[in-house]
Amino acid sequence: MTHADSSLHPTRRSLLQSTFGAAALLTFPTRVLAAPPGFDEWRESFRARAMAKGISAATWQRAMGRVEPDMSVFKQMRSQPEFHEQVWQYINRRVSDWRVINGKIALKNNEALLARIERDFGVERGTLLALWGVESAYGDPLVQQNHMTPVFPSLAALAWNEPRRKAYWETELINALRIVDKGWSTPEQMQGSWAGAMGHSQWMPEVWLNVGIDYDGDGKVSPFGKPDDALGSTAKYLVNRGKWHRGEHWGYEVRAAGNMSGSRTYAAWASAGVTRADGQPFPQPNESAQMWTPVAGGPTFLLGPNFYSVKSYNPSMNYALAICHLGDRCLGAPPFIQPFPGSERALTLAEVQEMQTRLTKAGFDTGGTDGRVGNDTMKAIKDFQQRAGIAPADGYGGLKVLAKLRQGS
Structure with a gap:
């Protein structure tokens, strides 16, 4: 993949x-x-x-x-192209407003199919929606054609x-x-x-x-x-190939005191003072999960076997986290509760389209103004950052880039 x-x-x-x-x-x-x-x-x-x-x-x-x-x-x-993204940038770009909105549309349009797959294989519909959205923009024919x-x-x-x-x-x-x-x-x-x-x-x-x-x-x-x-x-x-466990969620954002690591049952984690960030109980206390904090000071997660099943699709921890989070968001879950250090919220769909329009008018070709961010848009952002003296020139289109573009209008 x-x-x-x-x-x-x-x-x-x-x-x-x-x-x-x-x-x-x-x-x-x-x-x-x-x-x-x-x-x-x-x-x-x-x-x-x-x-x-x-x-x-x-x-x-x-x-x-x-x-x-x-x-x-x-x-x-x-x-x-080489774009060195921080974890929060990686997540924001893949769990974009465009993907969440269109993932919900894909869910509505394919409800019967996804329910059948869940019955036959036990794989959560959110995970399938997220893989579909990241891999091919939910099957848009123009992706293939162009x-x-x-x-x-x-x-x-x-x-x-x-x-x-x-x-x-x-x-x-x-x-x-x-x-x-x-x-x-x-x-x-x-x-x-x-x-x-x-x-x-x-x-x-x-x-x-x-x-x-x-x-x-x-x-x-x-x-x-x-x-x-x-x-x-x-x-x-x-x-x-991924050894998916029927009926288990991929994992949860959690709150944990002190420096903890390793693998335990959810019940054992709870006994050690670990709670879900949203305050809800762990639904399967006897299943095992591993603790992971991608960046010190950012959100912490307990990862079950199905997180690693997703990782079998693409051997990247950040990719698997983005897929799992996008799947949850498509099913109505909120963003992560604990922000990543130095992060900013993701742009809305309208803001991404505005950014693409302003970049294009300024002479930086984004390949379209549809609200999706791919290589053309990232290159345009990086070129604009370099011209505008924005450091680092990392190709990430966030609030700072949009604000600078608005100043120039």
């Missing part, structure tokens, strides 16, 4: 769209340049390896026979000429070929990030192939179109 948040930011202010149908209409762009020297030779040798893995000649010809490597992937790898590319040219380039993980990329390319071989998709439909992650949940081909389920019963497993397969498969992933 990838952080779609950092690259998915279509230029419109739409409400939830439940299908990626527009993406399926895209076709491979015309390649006017011949393959770089050495690619054709590699392709022939790789063809033999693919055939040995059971890929049919028809599928090979359809997907790889005339493919040209998308060499832009190497520029993407080299130029991944920011996705055909995966076969990308994977072919990486498998051929990315030396550090060549075996990995070849395996993913074979997985993508197997998906076509099964009739689950076509090369034209398989649009993804430059690294090959696709659809509502940003699956790599291996996850699609080995974890994906046909949850809508149409005979295919697809991360595109209706969200049924993607969300059902995401729940299966969390259960099988």
Whole structure:
């Protein structure tokens, strides 16, 4: 899985769209340049390896026979923007007003599906909503149309000429070929990030192939179109690979006196003086949880097994915390009670749109004024900070940046 948040930011202010149908209409762009020297030779040798893995000649010809490597992937790898975020900035950007508002809309529009997944897998709907929102903006088709590319040219380039993980990329390319071989998709439909992650949940081909389920019963497993397969498969992933515990919440913000750490049951934590920050009792006192304080002086959490199940989706503690908090917010919970040191509240949706509009008028292209913050907006903010002498120039769009922009109007 990838952080779609950092690259998915279509230029419109739409409400939830439940299908990626527009993406399926895209076709491979015309390649006017011949393959770089050495690619054709590699392709022939790789063809033999693919055939040995059971890929049919028809599928090979359809997907790889005339493919040209998308060499832009190497520029993407080299130029991944570096924005050094503090924990509170990381959380604010992912648990944005836009995501909370649209997560509630997604919940309303997919109530029956999410209830079915909860019955079948035990995974909380809030967690699924949050993963969906962070990974693909709740399945907005323009995310796919504007920011996705055909995966076969990308994977072919990486498998051929990315030396550090060549075996990995070849395996993913074979997985993508197997998906076509099964009739689950076509090369034209398989649009993804430059690294090959696709659809509502940003699956790599291996996850699609080995974890994906046909949850809508149409005979295919697809991360595109209706969200049924993607969300059902995401729940299966969390259960099988993340060891999700049915009926348990991910954890709680707590108040704790002194310097405590380690893992105990909630009952043992309560006996040691630890309470939930909202004053409510721990609903499952016999379950175990680990204490974590991301930043000294900030909020403290007791983390249950399902927090680490979410972390299996992306091995980052901050990512897992953002997902779990966004899921709670989509279900009506308030922000964290204890603020992070030096933090400020997140901008509202209207304030983000105002910031984007003012940045654009000042000559800093945000890629749209839809209220989502991705790489274009962050780069625009960083460039503005540098010009305005705001330190640190970290690309974070908060109250200070908005106030400075208003001064210049």
